[in-house]
Amino acid sequence: MRTLLLLFCCFFSIALHAQAEADKLIGVWEPSNGKARVKVEKIGAKYFGKIVWLREPNDPQTNQPKVDKNNPDESLRNTPLKGYRILKDFVYTGKGEWTEGVIYDPENGSTYSCVIKMKDDNTLDIRGYIGVKALGRTDVWKRMQVTGK
């Protein structure tokens, strides 16, 4: 009985630890170019990131809030960029790595396969690639802390 209880406790704590590790991705992150801030949240068992802040919120041409004007699907080109989900469908696969997701670049309307690796609690290596990981580019994102108004 004691052994079983011990096993149960071990299993439970490992599971909680795994969940806590996976949820470390949740938060607000800034890409290295500082042009946007992306909030990562969890829907179901997957992680999604949406733009919550833009350094240039308005399109200089129209002076209106930026929209996803480069989307390959013409019917979605009027979608506001603020609030846009650019990280989609990431699944935690252990060892500080989230895979199976995609990243969208609103500047050219391209969607890339993507893998996220957490270098430390406040640093992410985000690699967008096409087909194989070798054909890609890694950017470093840093965690942001909300300090209040």
Add this chain to the structure above:
Amino acid sequence: MNRVILPLIWVAAWLPAPALSAQTPDTLPPAASDEDYSQYEHVQFADDGARSYCHPKILDLAPQRFVSIGWDAQASYRMQSSALGEYQGDDDPAVAEESDVRYTGGLRLTANVPVVSRNSVVWQVGANYWDVRYDLNPVFALSESAGLHARLADRGLRTLGLNTTVFKPLDAKQFLYVQAGADLNGDYTFSDFQPLRYLRYSAAVVWGKRPSDYKQWGIGLSRTYRVGELNYLPVLLFNWTSPNRKWGVETLLPARAHVRRTFSPRSLMLAGFELEGQSYRIEALSDGDNSFEIRRSELRIRLEYQRQIAGFFWVSAQTGLRNDWRFHGDELEGGRDFFRGFFGDQPYAMLNNLGNALYLNIGVHLVSP
């Protein structure tokens, strides 16, 4: 005891399920309820901020190609060659051999693979293979002619090269770009390969600034064969995109300069020129250790249309005028190249004159993110 343990195990098995396995929509967490968007203006880095580095590209540049398969063809023109001798570039020797060249062209394969591709450094390694075949109709050939035309018709010219480029951003605005390449050019075939000591090396270093997503410029120095023979030339990089993102300029002088019209992120047109050149060893005309090399350089004034076909696959079609810059021959003692520059008086071993020709180049490309 089982009445206690089994439910316990059952519970234990399911407790981590929401995090570790697929979660059914019924167990969705409550929707976000604290989205005060103004709060994201008042943030600070949780630790040290990521160092900002400038991006290698600016907005709307023609996409860089990972893999490219193309075919290049020139329309007919006339080729004239002198006999072997010693000539200055502006001499006008008697024509010893003349041909109507009906077709010049062949396959062009290039590949560039990123070895390291991070925001702090991009290092790529590439390879290229160009094949140029000649189909010509001899008009006449004097007995003292070297027989270059027949050799070109028989073997054509080939380029097999390796190159590497490093883009190193120094900070958010400045960058350094270093490129080096080694090319084996000549009339060799894969069964009759050219010795590697005839490799020709080129390199370039550019320091530049990228003040915004719409502009980057740089200055540098290159060791280049684009003018056909070895030369050391200054490099000027200037890329610019208009604020409305419809127009742009893509310039890397002296290699190329284009005006760009962007129709969408998936299609564009370029108008401008490219200077193409290499030094090709002709085995049959090389005496012993010496290397007889054709200093081929051509200015291509052109119009190019590029568009996405699917995903990261693009096609391009290019047409324009191929202008003969130089096609003279040099006899390199012991195969060692030399620097003539624009003002050197080392004699050429053969003077050739090529008529200008229309050309066409089409290609399929896997482009970079």
Add this chain to the structure above:
Amino acid sequence: MDNKGKILTLLLATVLSLICIVVGLPLLFFSCGSTQTEVLTVTGIELSAEGPLFSGSNTAQGICRAELDAWLKSRGKTSAEVREVRLTRAQVYVPDTTNLDGLASVTLMFASDNIDMQTMGALNPIPAGQHRIDIPVAQAQQQIKWFVVQPAFSVVLDADLKADSDAGLGMKADLEFSVSIHQ
């Protein structure tokens, strides 16, 4: 091979090609079979986000239970016979008499643990004084069948609020799918 042999080979190749075309094309045509398209409607999907909410993009979520299996069973079909499903209409409305003037724009997505999230449509801006809005649906739709054949999937609505709201969001959605079924 002499000239006679070449001509015979050419003739034989031509005849074989013609046979392939005459026999193959009808086979190809009939093997595809015909399809019938029917409309599947799911109404009253509750989309909610708990308050207080702040101005900007907020996420309301709900569960869509299309019950495709039962719907197909009533037509004597199975999900294996479904060729394609497309979202043809998406309406979002508030259940009471208020209007949607508090929203600047909305983006509709489908999500599931087993299928990649898809943006299904967006409306920006939202016309004034509307109690019910039609969200123009995306032209590019993939894998919608796999959302609908599941017992349930998530409907995610990113709603851009013009101002802070203590009440949260409580909306409903009606979705209309066209289902192409092999005859």
